Amino acid sequence: MTQRVKKAGDILRDVSLDLLPGQLTAIAGSSGAGKTVLLETLAGLRTPAQGVVLHDGSRPGPAGPEFGLVPQEDIIHRELPLGRTLRYAAGLRMAPGTPPAVVDEAVTAALGTLGLSRRTGVPVGSLSGGERKRASIAVELLTRPRVLFLDEPTSGLDPVTGADLMRTLRTLAGQGTTVLVTTHTPADLAVCDQVVFLSPHGTPAYTGPAAGLCAAFAVPSVEEVYGAVAAGARVAAEPLGELTRPETETRAAAPLVRLGAGTLRQWALLTRRGAETLLRNRLSVAVLVGSPVMIVAMFAVLFRAGAFDPRSPDPGSSAMILFWIAFGAFFFGLSDGLLQICTELPVLRRERLAGMRLGPYVASKLTVMLPVLAVADAVLLAVLRALDRLPTADWPTYGSLFVTSVLASAAALALGLLASAAVREPGQATLMLPLLCFPQVLFSGAFVPVPRMAWAGRAISWAMTPHELAGGS
Template identity: 55%
Template sequence: MTTEQTTSPPRAGVGIAAQGLGQSVRSGRQILTDISLSIAPGELVAIIGASGAGKTTLLEILAGVQRPAAGTVTYDGSAAAGTIGVVPQDDIIHRELPLARTLRYAARLRLPSSTGPAEISDRVAEVLAELRLTDRAATPVGLLSGGERKRASIAVELLTRPGVFFLDEPTSGLDPAIAVELLRVLRALADTGATVVLTTHQITDVDHCDRVVVLTRQGRLAFTGTPAAARDFFGLRSLVEVHLRLDEVTQPAEWPDRFAEQRPAEQPPRTTDDADVAATPARRVGRLRQWAVLTARNTEIVARNRLTLAILLGSPLMVLGMFALLFRPGAFEPTRPSPTVTVMILFWIAFGGFFFGLTYGLLQICTELPILRRERLAGVRLIPYLLAKVAVLLPLLALVDLALLGVLRGMDRLPPVGGADFAALYATLLLSSAAALALGLLCSAAVSDAAQATLMLPMLCFPQVLFVGAILPVPAMAVGGQCLSYAMSNRWAFEGLGHTAGVERLWRDGGSPLGPPLLATYGDSFSRPVWVDWLVLGGFVLLFLGAAWAVLLRRDPRRAS
């Protein structure tokens, strides 16, 4: 990557050699068989074949996104490709931000840390010009047309001037004129030296390419060479009928065999020992910078999405309103307390903090898994990614929790604690929210979409109501329930709040006949020093975040064989 900025600088194109590639899926079915081909630097290549033939699979193996079950891929004879760009089929960039903002964030995540703001602006402007998107710079990505959004998705990868581009069905769903326009852009990229490989169902796209790779329905190589040679080989005037030709034969290996017989002896590609994952960019942006960029982007996305922000802040306020309506003042009055009401107030405050944290986290990751996957390929690390979520959501939770306690205290629904005790109540509630946020992020990392995440909500909430020790005191639970109660973050929050609120003293000495027997049923629930509860809650935060990290790591596409 050069730091010098000119409009269309020559790229160092990369030659790709694939030798004996095979891929099978878990059921044992072979989806690609013995594919060998070579692609010269600066070539524009189309992979065609019927739906399910294995085009995407081949593209991902060539790009180093998937590991092949057999065979090797080398880039200019080496196992590592340097900077490559992978443009997936779906439009996967955040829709909320204006295009230029999106590209700025993408550039800050992808370009070396030494790249200054002015240089980043220049690079973004260049890429916008190169893809003829300059006049769309201020438009939110979600409002771009399909063709513009495709180009925007390519623009993201263009920022780093990769030597190789892989695009999965870039022309699908585009009107023919826009598809041609896009092909021209890709042609221009190849002409400046980049190697460009795409899959397509639009046979007319092939006319713009230097090379066409034809796969049979069974995932075998029926042809690789120039489009003209392909027409000769299949005896066709236009490749539009190539699928019919492929389907004419009865033996799946017939076309591949015919091709192998007449195939000119290609230079056997030089291979190195291991076809290691190649999609890792040569130079990584540091973790701290990644965290800062992702935090800034998350903040901007939240801030621009007014309705989401209104829901995030509004629903806790509604809950607060309900609490104010439900609980009458003075339950903690030292001379005549209402012990049963105090239990409920403390429990519902704890549950509120838990619920807000959980719902803040639950949709964060599952709604952007494809984006995360793409950014992982661009070098984004999981720990900065997770901590950038926390960095944006925790301050909002802090605000909400403070409002909850402050207003209830002001309205005499809490004991008249001041200073240090109020701070201790607040610390307990915020830690409880943080643990729930981490639990929400964990579940969000584990499911596939928002619907599944929403379905998990009751399953996550019920035990945090039942096994907390408020509806039924812990000593009164069956043994199984008592054991389970230790795993409920809400239990520790409830008991911590109860300790700071002084319920033991209040119930013992408060003069209510209900107090002493109630206290007896609770055993020593509230006698533990509050810092123990804080430690446990902090442990939950770390545990859930660690688990979220492990789950995301397991889902990493590059681990798949």
């Protein structure tokens, strides 16, 4: 396999290297030198501004079937047991119609290779940092990639755990997988075949055998190489030479044909995984159950009984009750949607590269969350009616109110999913909650009548969910 990069934007300059089958290569250098950019360019995720990347003589596409990519973040759900996580990943990546026995065999083999066979039933969140990193690698090994790219796999690990992980990668390379890692840890370089050491300007200061790195710069330790490179030292590329491992060990394993699951199968797998992840997350369950209970309790205390009694009509109270019911339905959907995507962005990005489609992903979110929201809306209406906070009416009337509430929740859920996809972390999504709720209250017409609003306010009010629900009811 030949891979060459001449330039990637303004970050990398004059980079050229060859990676051989069954070789472990490290990309090292100071922060900002372009290590991750080089890794992503070699993996086909970035197109170089100049030069070309070739894999077996052909240009790579994003996340081709022969590649495995492990970013710095975990690419597995922490709520699920390790074995279940890998089975879902295998179902999404393997060809349609793959027998369950083949999936189980791939999962067992990946866990065995990474030394995780005894941790199959343990939730990923309960694994140690090193075990979670190996679990992410196990996901990539499910389809037997010929090339494995890892972005700082030992970052955040203690020296012993990091060294153990590098020995695991050394074993994978010995079994025929070409492994490329970026690293900040000097000790990682000792187990590698080749080192590409980048200068702060993104040019290779050294490309050659790991054993010759210190000698090339005439320094006694790898740590001092960093100082020499920062001072501007640079040596010519050295030939790697022949690998000394036996030919039987360096022969690459034949990759599985990875066509990916079809649209319906992806939706079914993602729906099952989403539901299981939700039910296994105690905090999510507490929020889903607790929010409707608290809101219903507050409404029961806030509204007086008999507000809709025709013998003593109170139009102001009646309108306000309808407004807060509408807002409650909106709040259920928005709060449930805001954390659905941003909490699993690393998983989503990696699975998108592996062939997951956005349509089945979004549909799975709606499939899981809409029944939950429908139950919350039904409980809200039923409890308020039982406590005489709503008027006596026939089933069609309440059916219409329920359907309208569910539609309001669904619209808010869609807004929450959109906002969740626009932010990078849960903390940012939490800040979005009041920002999205405030316009619903301000422009709904419950506090300032719509006719008294400025023309811009009147136009905005028609898009507000509580306005539509309360007005329609």
